[in-house]
Each structure stands twice: as C-alpha cells, then as structure tokens.
Amino acid sequence: TARSSCQIGSAGELLVDALQLSEDHVDFMRDEGWLTDSKGVNGGGGCWTPRRVDSMAILVVDALRFDFARDHLPLSVGSRLFPGKLSNSTRSKGRGYSQLYQFVADPPTVTMQRLKGLTTGGLPTFADITGSFGGASVDEDSWVEQLKNTPWTRRHHISVGGDGSKKPLIGFVGDDTWVDLFPTQFDDSHPYPSFNTRDLDTVDNGCLMHLPRLLDGLLGLKKQSEFSSNNKHNNATSFELIVAHFLGVDHVGHTYGPNDPHMERKLNQMDEMLSHTLDTIDDAPEESCIVAFVLGDHGMTEDGNHGGGTSEEVNAGLFVHFSPGCHYEEESMQQYRIERLDGGEIGLDSVRAFESIHQIDLVPTISLL
Numbered sequence: 331t332a333r334s335s336c337q338i339g340s341a342g343e344l345l346v347d348a349l350q351l352s353e354d355h356v357d358f359m360r361d362e363g364w365l366t367d368s369k370g371v372n373g374g375g376g377c378w379t380p381r382r383v384d385s386m387a388i389l390v391v392d393a394l395r396f397d398f399a400r401d402h403l404p405l406s407v408g409s410r411l412f413p414g415k416l417s418n419s420t421r422s423k424g425r426g427y428s429q430l431y432q433f434v435a436d437p438p439t440v441t442m443q444r445l446k447g448l449t450t451g452g453l454p455t456f457a458d459i460t461g462s463f464g465g466a467s468v469d470e471d472s473w474v475e476q477l478k479n480t481p482w483t484r485r486h487h488i489s490v491g492g493d494g495s496k497k498p499l500i501g502f503v504g505d506d507t508w509v510d511l512f513p514t515q516f517d518d519s520h521p522y523p524s525f526n527t528r529d530l531d532t533v534d535n536g537c538l539m540h541l542p543r544l545l546d547g548l549l550g551l552k553k554q555s556e557f558s559s560n561n562k563h564n565n566a567t568s569f570e571l572i573v574a575h576f577l578g579v580d581h582v583g584h585t586y587g588p589n590d591p592h593m594e595r596k597l598n599q600m601d602e603m604l605s606h607t608l609d610t611i612d613d614a615p616e617e618s619c620i621v622a623f624v625l626g627d628h629g630m631t632e633d634g635n636h637g638g639g640t641s642e643e644v645n646a647g648l649f650v651h652f653s654p655g656c657h658y659e660e661e662s663m664q665q666y667r668i669e670r671l672d673g674g675e676i677g678l679d680s681v682r683a684f685e686s687i688h689q690i691d692l693v694p695t696i697s698l699l
Contacts, residue, residue, distance in 0.1 A: 341365050342356040342357075342359075342360065342365060345359075363380075381699075382619065382698065382699045383550075383619045383620060383621045383652075383656065383699045384548075384549045384550030384618050384619050384620055385498070385548040385549040385550050385551070385569060385570050385571065385572075385620050386570070386571050386572075386620070386621050386622070386623070386696070386699065387545065387548065387571075387572050387574075387607065387611065387620070387621075387622040387623070388571070388572070388573045388574070388622075388623045388625070389574050389576070389604065389607065389622060389623065389624045389625070390504070390505075390573070390574070390575040390576065390625055390626070390627060391576050391579055391600055391624065391625070391626055392441060392505065392575065392576060392577045392578075392579060392580035392626065392627055393579050393580035393583050393626060393627070393628060393629060393630045393636060393646075394579060394600075394624075394625065394626025394627075394629075394646055394647050395588070395626060395629035395630055395642060395645065395646060395647065396432050396433070396626075396629065396645045396646060396647045396684075397647075398579070398588075398597060398626070398647060399430060399624070399626070399647025399648075399649055400430060400647065400684070402594075402597045402601070403597065403600065403601045403604060403649075404601065405601045405602060405604075405605035406601050406604035406605040406607075406608055406624075406649075407428075407430060407601075407604070407624075407649050409605070410425060410428040410608070410651065411428060411430055413425070425608075425612050425654065426611070426612055426651055426652040426653045426654045426655075426656060427651070427652045427656070428649065428650065428651045428652075429649075429650050430647065430648070430649050430650075430684055431647075431648040431649075431650070431684060431685055431686065431687050432645050432646075432647070432648075432684050432685070432686040432687070433625055433626060433645070433646040433647055433648035433686075433687065433689055434644055434645060434646075434686050434687065434688050434689060435447070435627070435628045435629075435643070435644045435645075435646055435689050436453050436644070436688070436689065436690070437637075437638060437639035437643075437644065438454070438637055438638070439627075439628035439629070439636045439637055439638065439639070439643040439644060440628075440636070440637050441505065441507055441524075441580075441627055441628070442507050442510070442511070444627035444628055444689065445507060445508065445511055445627060446468060446470075446511065447689055447690050448625075448627065448689055448690075448692055448693070449468065449472040449473060449474050449511070449512075449693065450468060450470045450471065450472045450693065451690045451693035451694065452470055452690070453690065466510070466511075467510065467511055467512065467513055468511045468512060472512075472693075473693055473696050473697050474500070474512050474515050475512075475515060476697070477500060477515075477570070477571060478500060478515045482497045482498075498549050498568040498569055498570040499517035499518055499567060499568065499569050499570070500515065500516050500517050500518070500569065500570065500571045500572075500573075501516065501517065501518040501519075501544040501547070501569045501571070501572040501573070502516040502518070502519045502520065502521070502572070502573045502574075502575075503519075503520040503521075503522075503536060503537050503540040503541060503544065503572075503573075503574050503575075504520075504521070504522060504533055504536070504537050504573070504574050504575030504576060504577065505521070505522065505524045505533060505575040505576075505577050506521035506522060506523055506524055507524055507575075508521065508573065508575060509521040516573075518544070518567065518569070520536060520540045522536045522537075522577075524577055526581075527580075527581045527584040527585055528581070528585050529581065530578050530581050530582055530585070530592065530596065531578060533575075533576065533577040533578065534576045534577060534578040534596075534599065537574045537575070537576050537603075538603060540574075541572075541574050541603070541607070544569060544572040544574070545572065545607060545610055545611075546610075547567050547568050547569045547572075548568075548569050548572065548611075548620060549568050549569065549570055549618075549620075550614055550615070550618030550619065550620050550653075550655075551610070551611070551613075551614050551618065551620065552615070576600060576603075578596045578599070578600075579593070579596050579597065579600065580630070580636075582596050582634075583630040583634030583635070583636075584634050584635065585634070586634065587632070587633055587634040588630055588632065588634055589632075604624055607622065608622060608651055611651065611653050612653055612654060614653045614654075614655055615655060616654065616655045617655055618653065618655045619652065619653060619655050619656035619657075620652075620653040620655075620656075621650070621651065621652050621653070621656070621699060622650070622651045623648065623649075623650055623692070623696075624647075624648070624649040624650075624651070625646065625647065625648045625649070625692075626646030626647050626648075627646060627689075628643055628644070628646055629642050629643050629644065629645050629646050630642060630643065631643060646689075648687065648692075
C-alpha cells in the first residue's frame with residue numbers, strides 16, 4: 331500500500347524513487363531541515379513546515395505598475411528602500427527589512443484572472459475572461475481555502491489567550507471580486523462594488539475605514555501579555571491574515587490615464603496609507619514577526635487600460651516588508667549578500683537593480699510562511 335506523503339519518511343522515499351536521488355542526498359536534506367517528513371519537525375512528523383510569521387497583511391493596490399511603486403511612493407516604499415536618504419523629519423526608529431520586486435503577471439491582465447493566479451498558482455486563460463463579468467467562485471486548491479480549513483492546532487502557533495479557545499480569523503476589505511471568488515472563506519468581510527470605473531474613491535474609502543481595525547487585530551501586533559484573561563483585549567478579534575484591495579489607481583487609469591493629476595493625488599493617498607500601515611507593523615513587539623505584501627495585480631498602458639501582455643500591463647510592483655522582530659535583514663544579508671540600494675537605481679537602471687519574480691510564485695511563498 332502506498333504511504334501518504336505526510337507519513338514519516340515518505341517524502342524521502344519519493345525523492346529516491348521518482349527523482350533517483352541517493353540516500354546520502356536525502357539524509358543531507360533531512361539534516362538541513364529541508365524535508366518535513368522526519369521526526370521532530372514542529373514536535374511531530376508530517377507535511378507541516380515550521381511556521382515563520384505570526385500574521386500577514388496583503389495590501390493590493392489595483393494596477394500598481396512597477397514604476398508607480400518605485401518612483402511615486404516616497405513615504406512608504408522609497409523611505410525603506412533608501413534609508414540613507416531619510417530627512418531629519420522622517421521617523422527614525424528601527425524598521426524591518428524591505429525589498430521591491432518587478433512582479434510579472436501572466437496575461438490576461440484582468441483583475442479576476444490575476445487574483446485566481448495569485449491565490450491558486452494557476453494560469454487562467456483568455457477563455458476565462460468572461461468570469462470577470464459574473465462572479466465564479468474558485469474550485470481549485472488555494473492558500474485562502476487551506477488557511478480557512480487547516481486545523482488551527484496543525485499550524486503551530488500559540489493561540490489568542492494561549493488556551494486554544496479562540497482561533498484567529500481571516501479579514502477582508504475592498505474590491506468585491508475577492509468575495510465572488512471566495513464567498514465563504516473570509517470571517518470578517520467588507521466588499522465594495524468595483525465595476526464603476528468613474529468612481530475613484532468609494533472602494534478606497536471603505537478600505538481606509540476598516541483597515542485600521544483589521545490591522546490592530548493582527549496576531550503579534552500586541553504583546554501576548556495583553557491577551558491575558560484579565561485584560562480588555564481578551565475578547566478582541568484577532569486576525570492571522572488580512573487582505574485589503576484598493577481600486578482607485580486602476581479607476582483613475584481607466585478614466586483619466588496614468589499621467590493625469592488625479593493619478594498623483596491617488597498615489598499620494600496610497601503612499602500615506604501604506605506608510606502608516608508599515609509603521610504600525612514596525613511597532614510590533616520584538617518577539618513578533620509580521621509580514622506585509624504590497625502588490626499590484628497588473629499594470630496599465632499609457633492610456634490607462636490593461637488586459638493584454640505588453641510590458642506596461644504585465645510589470646506590476648511587489649513590495650515585501652518584514653517587521654523588525656523577524657530578524658530577516660541580518661540573516662538575508664549574510665546568506666544572500668543582499669546590498670542596500672543607494673538611490674542610483676532609479677530610472678533606466680531599475681531593470682538591473684530590481685529582481686523580477688512571477689506572480690504565481692507568491693502562492694508557495696505565502697504557504698511556506
């Protein structure tokens with residue numbers, strides 16, 4: 331009888347049988363902790379890798395083209411990429427580690443298809459584009475479904491209050507496309523209609539209204555002692571994951587184009603929101619690790635449209651930020667020899683300075699964290 335891939339030793343057997351790796355290679359991977367089928371992983375065996383973060387915030391700025399993230403978000407992205415250029419008035423306390431990537435989408439560059447790719451790791455086709463005009467829920471496996479259904483006891487984290495009585499939730503606010511795709515998976519959900527492209531502010535204002543409360547409930551943002559039985563926070567809602575999807579940048583593009591003053595105003599609004607959000611995450615206790623993914627689902631052409639496969643449409647931005655408690659910076663600097671940017675990478679040298687990754691690769695990254 332075939333053994334389950336979650337049984338102790340089974341992953342190593344698969345590598346030997348299917349890939350013809352030697353036993354020595356498999357033993358080496360177990361010793362390095364690369365395989366999770368050995369005894370002692372998280373106090374047991376099976377498929378569950380060690381948990382790396384306490385909680386996660388996914389902030390989608392619809393149509394956030396790479397150059398928008400690189401050049402037009404000075405308070406949030408710029409100040410963290412180029413810390414040596416901070417002015418005297420800029421917040422000076424310790425910050426976590428940040429990295430900006432070119433986030434390459436696969437056509438069609440339409441929001442519903444991009445969200446499917448970002449949550450399932452699949453590649454929707456142009457034949458699926460009709461789903462954008464009539465919500466079709468996701469049937470494939472996704473990290474949203476896994477996070478909802480995986481028992482809390484298997485995710486290896488101290489629960490709120492420490493007694494396992496309160497499971498943290500998944501929170502959402504923003505573009506209602508998420509609820510079309512995942513109608514039952516979000517515990518705290520605040521969708522807003524997305525198809526009126528001349529409405530530049532309704533969805534974003536809704537996000538700005540609910541995001542502070544969702545952010546305040548992120549696991550790890552407060553010290554564990556604040557959730558004691560005698561504390562007022564004991565009955566507060568806690569979130570393992572929050573998703574906020576802002577839509578104004580996309581709608582400005584469709585209505586006015588990317589070079590209109592309305593776009594400058596909207597990007598400034600996004601910059602202020604992101605700066606406050608990242609500052610809040612940086613204030614997390616030293617023993618906590620919180621990660622934020624700020625991303626665009628696609629870009630836009632010079633006339634503000636998207637859907638195809640041109641460079642402007644497929645090159646979105648992805649800004650990844652770990653709180654100081656993750657101790658990510660020193661580990662990464664040593665292991666990967668990542669050097670701080672000095673500001674000279676802006677403009678024509680950006681392709682050289684900023685690594686490109688495919689959007690579908692975000693799925694295993696989220697799953698491992």
